[in-house]
Amino acid sequence: MLSKHVTKIIQSLEKKKFRDKYNLFKTEGGKLVSELLQSDLKIDMLLAYPxxxxxxxxxxGVREIVEVNEREMHTISNFQSLPEVIALAEIPEYRYTENEIRQSLSLVxxxxxxxGNLGTILRVADWFGIRYVxxxxxxxxxFSPKCVQASMGAVFRVKTIYTNLVGLLKKFSSPEFxxxxxxxxxxxxxxxxxxxxGFIIMGNEGRGICPELESCIDSKLTIPSFADSTYSTESLNVGVATGIILSEFKRNN
Known part of the structure; x- marks a missing residue:
């Protein structure tokens, strides 16, 4: 049976401050939960229909399994069509070594x-073998619900690290990288x-890359438009652009 206390915690995970407080995130639906179960992440609780x-x-590898009914699932799910299972997992804290970054391609x-865009980028990164973002x-x-869903499980595999980007770029700056x-x-x-x-920097959806990071860039790239009309799309969605760019990098290497 699902307690009121646990229900309140699960509902609160929609907000970042509570995900940070409990160090937990929510995954909904059989497909994503199955991928989560195959990952290295620590699963705190599984809530599912009998x-x-x-x-x-x-x-x-699950700390606690709770059997729930439809009424209880309705109180903890964001889906219009209720999922059969929901999992709560610990938000991982990733580390990297300087050598593994210098020997690979990473997204910034x-x-x-x-x-949704971030989730798409993680999904694309996973497809092209990018291990660090x-x-x-x-x-x-x-690990927001929308990003987890949009990533289609990639967030369980691609290591996402939040950091000072200027400091990161300066740390790895060299003629060979x-x-x-x-x-x-x-x-x-x-x-x-x-x-x-090396690093590939993708900028904000509207403003692009900020001046502080632009000063650290060795090579500025663009995806040319092949449209005949002057009134074609002004720019690409950042998730789509990331896919095209990574495809070209991998094709050439």
Whole structure:
């Protein structure tokens, strides 16, 4: 049976201050919960219908499993069509080594404020084998419900770290380690030599990359438009742009 205290905690996880307070985030739906169960994240609680639990008898590594009914699920779910299962997991705190960053390609996100966009970027990063995504404090929360859903499970695998980006870029600045940024007036990405190692900075949905980070960039890139009309789309969604850019980097390396 679901207690009022636990119900209140789950409902509060919609807000960042309570996710920080309890160090927990919520995952809804069988597909995402199954991916969560396969990840390395620590799962605090699983809340599910009896039939779901009966069809998953070998669940391991969960601190507490609670059987709930439809009325109880309605009080803790955000879905219009109620899920069969919800999981609460601990928000991970990731570490990295300087060597693994210097030997790979990582994303750096400056002010990505829409959690749906952030989730899409994490999903794209996961597809192209990007293991680290560095965010500033102006970015949406990676473990907000909307971002978790949009990432389709990628947030369980891609290591998202919130940090001072200027300090990060200066720390890794060297002739051998490139820092790329995306701009409307940058060099054509299809005609630019791209490295297999470095940072790729994606900027805010409206303002782009801030001046402080722009000064740290070695190479400015753009995705050219191939539209015939003068009145074509002004710019690409940041999630779409990230997918195109990572595809080109991986194709060239």
């Amino acid at each position: 039939q779901w639990l009966a069809s998953h008898p070998d669940i391991q 996100l400056n002010g990505i404020q829409d959690p 560095f965010c500033d404090m102006d970015c949406a929360g990676a 490139h820092c790329y940024g995306t701009f409307l007036n940058g060099e054509n990405i299809y005609k630019t030599e791209l490295s297999a190692k």
